[in-house]
Amino acid sequence: MNCLWCDADIVPDTSWRNIILVSKPKNLCPSCTDQLTVLQGKRCVKCSRLSEKEMCPDCMHWERSLSQEDPLTWNYSVFSYNEAMKEMITRWKYRGDYCLGKAFEMEYRKAFKRNFSFLPKEAVAVPIPLSEERMHERGFNQSKMLASFLPLKRKDILTRIHGEKQSKKTRRQRVTAVNPFQMKGSINNPVILADDIYTTGTTLRHAATALKKHGCPAVYALTLIRG
Template sequence: MVYKWSIFKQGCLLCDEPSGEHAICLPCEGDLPWLGDQCAICAVPLPTSGLPCGACLRRRPSFDRVEAPLRYAFPVDALIQRFKHQAKWPIGRVLAEGLAAHLAHAYAEGLPRPDVLLPVPLSTRRLRQRGFNQARMLADWLSRPLAVPTHADWLLRTQDTTAQQQLDAAARRRNLRRAFAVSDTARIADRHVALVDDVMTTGATAEALARLIKRAGAARVDLYCLARTPRPGD
């Protein structure tokens, strides 16, 4: 079911002006930091599109492709933080609908449709603190419009690691060693899997999970997220 913004008499999320049934008015939507030219694999912003970035050329990631409609910049960063840390679920639903529209267009342009959506799992402690897993909510919201099933129990968080936001790229990779596992009930072999998360930063989480999933026999692993961060200094 599509979230009906107009039912709740809410204005534009960004400027608070009347926006009809849309959560973001057309002028504000046009000003969003859309992800344009990007790496053909990890989706990091680049001056040109269709080619791998230097990092992906030097070391091919375990995941096959990242799909994200937006750059993690103002005001998208603030919207995601409100969804993730203040439990503003309607904002998350609106962002998920934008991601679903982006993916539907990508499928029409030839992007392979996955067999299953797998949300990035949270540790038990962090799930208890936050009260919900934002990646699981995004996967559930994507499942129906994309006609792809979600299996939130196929991936497990086996270690409660330090929050990734506090770490640099190398520390993030070390932090995630042995942090995840594939459930005994998972049916991953020979399947095309799409991981779902809110933001991709260094790609350490996607890399750790994609490596694990491919070892379990997956044929392809993509990552779907709301936004992609540029590299430091970009």
Template sequence: MHCQPHNGHQVYIWLKNVQYCLLCDERADSDTSICTACESDLPWLIDQCERCALPLPMSGLTCAQCTRQPPAFNEVIVPWLYDFPIDALVTRFKHQGKWPLGRLLAELLGQTLQHRFDEGLAKPDRAIPVPLANKRLRQRGYNQAAMLANWLGSHLDLPVDERLIKRVKETPAQQGLDAKARKRNLRDAFALTDPDRVMGKHLALIDDVLTTGSTADTLARLFIEAGARKVDVYCLARTPKPGD
């Protein structure tokens, strides 16, 4: 527009705002909105199954379920156990629209992934958020997995494809179902919109919490059958085995 000044100066001035911890409201000592003390107290998942990240007594083991029936995905990258305060943060983000909490968790997950990439973990070709059922999407107004995927994509310079897979069957909520019921619930629930975009690709499924792994396994098998080279799973938290 002719009314705009013609100069080479920067239009916007970026301010370094003081960050406050979203958990304790104390001043944070970094650019991340969580203080060092609260970050250290998070339930970091250390010893886990090398395939599905199920919490185990020691590292370097594979759980009995993955040994008997290996899942279609290769590896799960997850920083936390689904325990306090992560369970409360995820719930508030997922069901109460507290997006800053989701953004914080995605940023910390992104740091974990970047560290793993720097150590040699293969970076995927694209990230695929787990799709939400249409009814729940209308009720909630957003897909928390898609929001996580886009935040991770920006942080890690990773392409995100929200349209590659869709739910073709409305299914009841997975919460409260055991592993067998979850698998029955997900039968023929998903479909690829363009199988050609999967061929030969390394994909990463993005979700908030991994419980039994049924959804991740179902989607990974769909990708592998369509020609995907490898499927990993990135999520915020992993639940322990029921009864542990």
């Protein structure tokens, strides 16, 4: 098997443990794996930003600025947004290398098992949708791929109005943006939103607001990266 990033041969681990347990083959070679940084240490309980304080300044601002209870219970992010990850995301998300997304499956699934085992069996994964125009441009929705890694039923209940790319917006533009999400129907299941990156939290809170207004009892998020 070859590394999905650098195409180097991946030598399988033939230890007795792996032979007996039949572990899933890795999609990145050790060198490429080492370039990615899994978030570790103290982090904000709301947004997963590395922080010595229980809640980071950004989330404290959200708490003060929201006129009602925060629709997003909390977010958990897996990786930091270092240079290696930025390059991988560019190739995966913007250049259409769909298979590269499989490189993140193992850590994404582990993060779910470690942090969301308390969820009831009726919980569902809801991917952050792309607009029809953006979907046509990219060819696939990276958030839907992430949702497929989770051992939950997927529910594509959100739609998105087309607008300027999030990556092109300033922080202020993101925070003050109009909610672009609409619902296809009601929902009474707890939800985990699947998305690739948490930057300001606006996208996830907009999605959570739409879900809550249509019956969702609780909304969490599992994002690949904390920007």
